[in-house]
Amino acid sequence: MPTDTAASAKRATSFWATAFILGMFGAGALLFTNLIQPPWGMAVMLVPMLLLIPMVRASERMQRAAGSASPAAARYNRRMLAASFAYVIGFLVAIALFVDREVSKPVAAMLSLLPTFGTFGMIWAMARYVIEESDEYLRVRTVNAALVATGLLLATGTFWGFLTTFGVAPHVPMWAVVPTWAVGLGIGQLVNKVRGA
């Protein structure tokens, strides 16, 4: 039954997503409690990253069962997966080369580019999806969600900036914009669902 398939794919996606989040928190806890030492100990973060592979496969099964799968969406999933791995690997290499070393500012600037390339990959994957998606309804839903994400990011960023200015909240590094935008994208998809769009 298609409904059973959809429900089972949804359960599998939730399972792998939860496993990924718990894995990342676990790796973070190991680092925080000094059970493993940075920089090379941080490679433990790659282990939960592998959970993204079954998660993406389960989410593709869910999309097929829900009738929202498309070739452009499949390409997007693979590009995002590759970009996410590039981001984490770039991040680990940059930290490993940076920590406990006296690096000059130009070298530090080059190291900063390493994790950024993965982020560029994510932005490129999103842009390509909007260009390549031939299903106008799926495209509109994504663009709506992206607009919600952008609005939330601008509003949150401005509010947090003033909280920082007035000494209420701590400074947040600028690289937080991409994960914050991604959270906004998830909220945007929920908004789509609630609006029935």
Place this chain on the structure above:
Amino acid sequence: MKNRLKVLRAERDWSQGDLAERLEVSRQSVNAIETGKYDPSLPLAFRIADLFGLPIEAIFLKD
């Protein structure tokens, strides 16, 4: 905007998936158009009209 997509589809004994395949869109798109959650663009409306061999105004109706 209202539409007669569900009726026209039922007359031909097509599922949403069948119609989606003929229109080269996702099943979710057909469902969204049928239930009035999404109004198709003019090019897609023309494709739907061509498929059913009807003018657009015989499929899509003003509220």
